[in-house]
Amino acid sequence: MSTQASRSAARVMLSPAVISLLIWMIVPLVLTLWFSFQRYNLLYPDRAGFVGFYNYTTFVASPDFIQAIINTLLLVAGVLLITVIGGILLALLIDQPIWGQGYVRILVIAPFFIMPPVAALVWKNMFMNPTNGLFAEAFKALGLTPFDFLGDAPLISIIIIVAWQWLPFATLILLTALQSLSSEEIEAAEMDGAPAHKRFWFIILPHLSRAITVVILIQTIFLLGVLVEILVTTNGGPGTASTTLTFLVYKQSILNSDVGKAAAGGVVAVILANIVAVFLMRAIGKNLDA
C-alpha cells in the first residue's frame, strides 16, 4: 500500500528521532566506558592515564559498594512490596461500587504528581522530624519517646517516602487493568458459588498478572535511579546507611570529582539496569504483537 515515495519520506521523518536518540545513547556510554579505564580526577587533571581495571577493583572492593548494592536491593524490594500489594488491595477497593469514586481516584493519584524534592521535604520536616514532626507528636500523645526516623532507620524511612510516591502509579495501572475484567466472568463464578477469596486467586489475580509485571518492571527502572529523595533527606547517611548505588556514583562524580571511579560505578549501574530492562522489553514486546 505504501509507495516508494512515502517510504523514503517516512525515512526522512524518522531520522531526527533516530539520530538524536542514537547520539544520546552512544556518546555518553562510550565516554563512560572510556573514563572507567582512566585515572581521571577533576581536582588533579594532570595525573591522568590508562589504569586498566583499577577503578573497577577499587570501586567494587570498597565496603561502601557492598553496602550500596544491599541498600539498592532493599530499597527496590521494599518499595515494590508495599506498592504492589497495597496497589492491588486499593484497586480492588476503589473498583467496588462506591459513592464519589472519581474523587477517591483524584485523592489517591495525587502523590504521583508531586515533584520528588517536595515529597521528600514534606515527609522529612513535617512528619519524620523527631522534635516537631507529626509522627513525633503522635508518639508523644501516646506517651512514647519520639522516634528519629531518618536518623535511626534511614533506609526504611526513605522506602516509606518513595513507596508513597509510587503507590498511586501501581494503583492506577492495576485499577485500569481491573476495569477491563468482564463482570460476567465474576458473576458466573459467583453464581457457581465460588467464595470471594477463590474468585480473587483464580480469576482476578491471573487477569492482573500482566499489569503487575509491567508495574514491577517499570517501577524497578525508576527505583534504581532514585537520588533526590536520598539527597534531601539523609544525604546517604548516617555513614552509608542509606547510600544506594546511584547515590554512590553521584557522590564520586559530583562531590569527589573522581570521574574514573564514578564511571566504573556507572558501568555497574548499566549492567544492573540491563538485567531488568531485558525482562521489561520482553513483557512490552509481547503486547506489541497482540
Place this chain on the structure above:
Amino acid sequence: MARAVTTRRKTLTTLAAWGIALLIFFPILWMILTSFKTEQDAVLSPPVWFWFDWTTENYVTVMDRANYFRFFMNSVIIAIGSTALGLLIAIPAAWSMAFVPGAKTKDLLMWMLSTKMMPGVAVLVPIYLIFIKLKLLDTHFGLIIVIMLINLPIIIWMLYTYFKEIPGEILEAARMDGATLRSEILYVLLPMAIPGIASTVLLNIILAWNEAFWTITLTTVDAAPLTKFISSFSSPQGLFYAKLSAASTMAIAPILIMGWFSQKQLVRGLTFGAVK
C-alpha cells in the same frame, strides 16, 4: 464491574475507600494547611489542624524573596521548551512508523524504548563534562535538550499508539484526492490526532516539570527550576516550614491540576501501551 449491592455494603466500602484515600492525600493536605499558618503555628505542639489564624503572608514572603518567580519561570521554560522540541521530532517519527510501517518498525520502537532504560548516573559524568566543555551547564538550552531526550521515547510511543488508532483508509482517500504529504498531515491527520497529541503534551509537561535528577545535577543558579530551588532547603536555613510549604504548594499546584485531568492517558503513556 458494576454489580447490584446492598446499600449497607456500599456505605461501608465507601467509608473505607474515602478513609484510605484521605490518608494517602493527607501529607499534601497538611502541607497546604501549613502554608497558611504563621511560622509559630506551624511548629505548635500539639499541632493545630484548622483553627489557626489563616494567613497568606507566607506566599507574599516567598514571592518577594529568593527570586521565586525566576525559578518558576525556569520550570515553565524547560517544561514547555522540551515538550515543543520533543513534539517536533516525535510527530513525524510516530507518523511514519504508524502509517508506513516497515519490517524493522517493531525493533525500532523497542530500541527507542531501551534508551529510556539507561540509568542517569551511568552517563552523568560524561554529560556533565560535555556540558562544561560546550558551556551548556546551567543553561535553558542544555536542560531542554536533555529533558527532551529522556522523554522522547515516551512521546514517540504514546503518539504511535494514538496514531495507530486512526484508520489508514482515510489517509489513503485523501491521497487519492490528490492531497500532498504535507496537506495530508496538516489537514487530515492532525485534526484527528489532536486529542492524542494533547494528552501527550500534558503528560510530557508533567514529567518535565517534576524531573529532578538532571535539573538538579546540571544547574546551579541561572537555569535552575523549582526542583532545584526546593531541594536547596534540605536543611531549613532561613526558610521555615510555613514558607517552605507555601513555596512547595505553588510548585506543585499547576501540575497537580494538570495531572488530575490526564489520569487516563497517564496509564497508556507510562506503560508504553502495555496497559490500556
